[in-house]
Amino acid sequence: GKFSKSRGVGVFGDMAKDTGIPADIWRFYLLYVRPEGQDSAFSWSDLLLKNNSELLNNLGNFINRAGMFVCKFFGGSVPDMVLTPDDKRLLARVTLELRQYHQLLEKVRWVAGLARTGEG
Numbered sequence: 001g002k003f004s005k006s007r008g009v010g011v012f013g014d015m016a017k018d019t020g021i022p023a024d025i026w027r028f029y030l031l032y033v034r035p036e037g038q039d040s041a042f043s044w045s046d047l048l049l050k051n052n053s054e055l056l057n058n059l060g061n062f063i064n065r066a067g068m069f070v071c072k073f074f075g076g077s078v079p080d081m082v083l084t085p086d087d088k089r090l091l092a093r094v095t096l097e098l099r100q101y102h103q104l105l106e107k108v109r110w111v112a113g114l115a116r117t118g119e120g
Contacts, residue, residue, distance in 0.1 A: 028055050 016026055029047050032054065070078055083091070 025051055025055070 029050050032050055033042075033046070070076060
């Protein structure tokens with residue numbers, strides 16, 4: 001249901017702090033589920049699910065793959081970068097995507113902005 005401090009429904013700042021869950025995890029979750037046109041509901045199971053699947057698994061998988069790639073193909077050290085014409089085209093596309101991402105965030109469209117980071 002809807003948060004109501006007087007009825008004791010919801011998790012509020014002091015309660016969140018008392019859980020011992022790091023502030024960055026709360027920030028990620030609250031930005032991820034922030035309503036952008038309708039109400040949203042909080043549940044502990046959803047917090048756990050989003051933390052484990054969206055944050056830890058996806059981020060951890062990305063970091064692990066990047067590290068394994070560097071070890072496998074570059075002997076564990078990132079080489080100096082020399083840009084080819086294809087690289088420059090890719091950078092132009094990434095720059096455009098980042099601009100669109102920033103525009104969404106500036107419009108406080110957090111969910112769409114976060115989702116844009118996972119698009120291919």
